[in-house]
Amino acid sequence: MADRKFRMSSGGNPRGVSAEGPDPLQSFRELVEKRKKSNxxxxxxxxxxxxxxxxxxxxxxxxxxxxxxxxxxxxxxxxxxxxxxxxxxxxxxxxxxxxxxxxxxxxxxxxxxxxxxxxxxxxxxxxxxxxxxxxxxxxxxxxxxxxxxxxxxxxxxxxxxxxxxxxxxxxxxxxxxxxxxxxxxxxxxxxxxxxxxxxxxxxxxxxxxxxxxxxxxxxxxxxxxxxxxxxxxxxxxxxxxxxxxPRSIKQKDPVGDKKAFIDVGLNNLFAVVVSDGSALLIKGGVIKSEYYWWKREISTYQAVRDLLKNAGILTWIKYHEKYLKALYKRNERLRHLYRTAIRFLAEMLWSRGVEKIYIGYPIMLSQNNGNEYNTNIWWYRKIILWIIDVFIEYGIDVEIVSEDYTSQKCSICGEIHKNGRIYRGLYICRKTGKKINADINASLNIARRIGYKITITRKIESYLVTHNGIKPLIPRQRANTRDPEVRNLAL
Ligand SMILES: [Zn+2]
Structure with a gap:
């Protein structure tokens, strides 16, 4: 996950944030291990x-x-x-x-x-x-x-x-x-x-x-x-x-010994690279527009509430309740979309013979906004724990990999190009001039970090998550890497 693309902020409830040791991942790793063994x-x-x-x-x-x-x-x-x-x-x-x-x-x-x-x-x-x-x-x-x-x-x-x-x-x-x-x-x-x-x-x-x-x-x-x-x-x-x-959480055994490397984000919920040279993107177009739609709802209610409250007008409580309801609804809907995507991904990777997945975990070194960081991390951890719950059912092991500069680092030459991300969705290697999908670049870096040098040998497959399930994207749609950011509010 790259710092720039995962902004789930405004009024979240980061209750799940727990203490972290000097290795910022240590306590989370312990939680992950516990979750994997949990019945x-x-x-x-x-x-x-x-x-x-x-x-x-x-x-x-x-x-x-x-x-x-x-x-x-x-x-x-x-x-x-x-x-x-x-x-x-x-x-x-x-x-x-x-x-x-x-x-x-x-x-x-x-x-x-x-x-x-x-x-x-x-x-x-x-x-x-x-x-x-x-x-x-x-x-x-x-x-x-x-x-x-x-x-x-x-x-x-x-x-x-x-x-x-x-x-x-x-x-x-x-x-x-x-x-x-x-x-x-x-x-x-x-x-x-x-x-x-x-x-x-x-x-x-x-x-x-x-x-x-x-x-x-x-x-x-x-x-x-x-x-x-x-x-x-x-x-x-x-x-x-x-x-x-029903008496066992593990439902299946892996059918192969491939590995997959996953970057988690908001434009592409999951950018996945498999050790056999295939790559896929699970796009979250709906999630992103929903996220921004609710974000606006939430901040409007919040603003009206505070305005009325400061003016001493009692109906502020009504707006507070609306605010809470919007927060709740957003979380419920995002939860549903993410879980649909995770189930689909598990099924897909299992059928292709994956036995272990590695997920990048963002290490954000400098954080100006502690609250926003906490909210992002809260979501991020939730998603990882959901991933574990589902993948364990398929007998697929999960490991988290600490990620730093993965969005800036180049998977082609290994250097950091400060201006590598030319625009949303695309990364360009300043040394070789090659272009690559920015999120696939991040997952390739995760693979590199644990010693896999993968070359993508097939066309990237794309899928879209909707409230009615997963849709494969035809190549023409796939070519559109610029997702509308705030434009699609009518949903
Ligand atoms: Zn490069």
Whole structure:
């Protein structure tokens, strides 16, 4: 990924940004290794509620939020007085458990556990900071916050249910009932489940007017004897109407020993070079225009909100809500497009005999805008983690390669041509006069970095990601390397 072409900024939520050591990639590499070995998957189900059910869920949700906020307030108060000892945490937790167990049952303990997890990771960051192991881009770390919107103060509804206090009752493909034992609820759900295994702590979240259930699954792990119903079964069938291998994340083995090198961007989502001399571009034309369209929406709402707020006009809250909704929608739509592209790429590379992919990871040395950097990195990491999740299914190994100056370096002669990128999409070697697609140039550099000198022997294949799937581009369309940047806003 080159610094110039991946600008996903404005109002993103870089929550996933974690601490980095002196090797800026070290902690991310560890995360990648962990992810590769992980047998966990989270299923998201949409909940379709009757009116009376929704009322009950709001009650449970608001109570859980109150528990979190009260408990967290006490811990924060002690923390700022330098007085939050482990013993005090235990005492506070116990007190609040008893206060809330009548209404929430054992699920009160789940809120408390999650709060403890948040404090644990905060203390870990603090420790890293003291040891000087924190990335300079993280300017501020703060103790766990409240479950509420920072601007409006409105509560954020979260419900946590212990792994043995709920189960799913499938009705037909993609539909069923979620049973919440402690609240005598049988809620209708819809959603695809591809995996089979032991269920974890259920999280129910209210997101811009809709309810979702998130269920973590330990794929292939049997339920405990005390909770035989705590086992999720798949409902998703492939094109041939089969459920294949739901107890294993790995679905296939590689059919060859080729390697592929991938540069991630926004014009070309993926620029790929394969060790057999083929190259392909997955273009993100739609993604880019969507991205800019939402960016404009988001900044407009933000501006109106701030204007009204500063003038003391109460309707600013409405614009804040619109802003949040636009942010959410943008993320959802980008997520969908990226995941479509990743699935397609995995299928394609697997069928061509790729056994390992190397993805470039940008090392941006000087950063003026820390916020923008964080947002970009947040997206970038998310994309890499999605790539891992999917490629592991195909038995393809994933490694990240640190990238610096890949957009300036020349894959033809190996030198850095400061003015190599002549215009969007094209790179020219100032020594040999040869021209090359700029993103393919970057992926060739990734290959070089780990010792592969590849010559592209075939025509570059191009594909376009849309909301309806992937379209191959005919050569005439392919010739258009200048993607419209902000012009295509009508989408
Ligand atoms: Zn050159």
């Amino acid at each position: 966990k998957r989270t299923v998201r189900l949409r909940l379709l509620l009757e009116e009376h059910e929704e009322k009950i869920l709001f009650d449970i949700g608001l109570t859980s939020v109150r528990l979190w906020n009260e408990l967290n307030y006490e811990k924060r108060k002690l923390f700022f007085r330098d007085n939050l000892t482990p013993e005090k945490r235990v005492e506070i937790n116990r007190r609040y458990y008893h206060k809330y167990k009548n209404f929430l049952g054992v699920n009160a303990g789940q809120v408390i556990n999650k709060n403890e997890e948040a404090w644990e990771s905060f203390f870990k960051l603090l420790k890293m900071k003291k040891q000087g192991r924190l990335s300079p881009h993280i300017s501020k770390i703060s103790p766990p916050g409240y479950w509420k919107d920072r601007v409006t103060g409105k509560k954020k509804i979260h419900i946590l249910i212990r792994n043995d206090r709920y189960y799913l009752e499938p009705i037909s493909d993609g539909e069923g009932r979620l049973i919440l034992k402690d609240f005598k609820l049988r809620i209708r759900y819809v959603g695809r489940i591809r995996w089979e295994g032991k269920q974890g702590r259920l999280e129910i979240i209210y997101e811009t007017g809709r309810w979702f259930a998130y269920i973590p699954i330990e794929v292939g792990v049997d339920p405990s004897k005390s909770n035989p119903k705590g086992y999720i079964k798949p409902n998703y069938k492939d094109k041939k109407n089969r459920i294949s291998n």
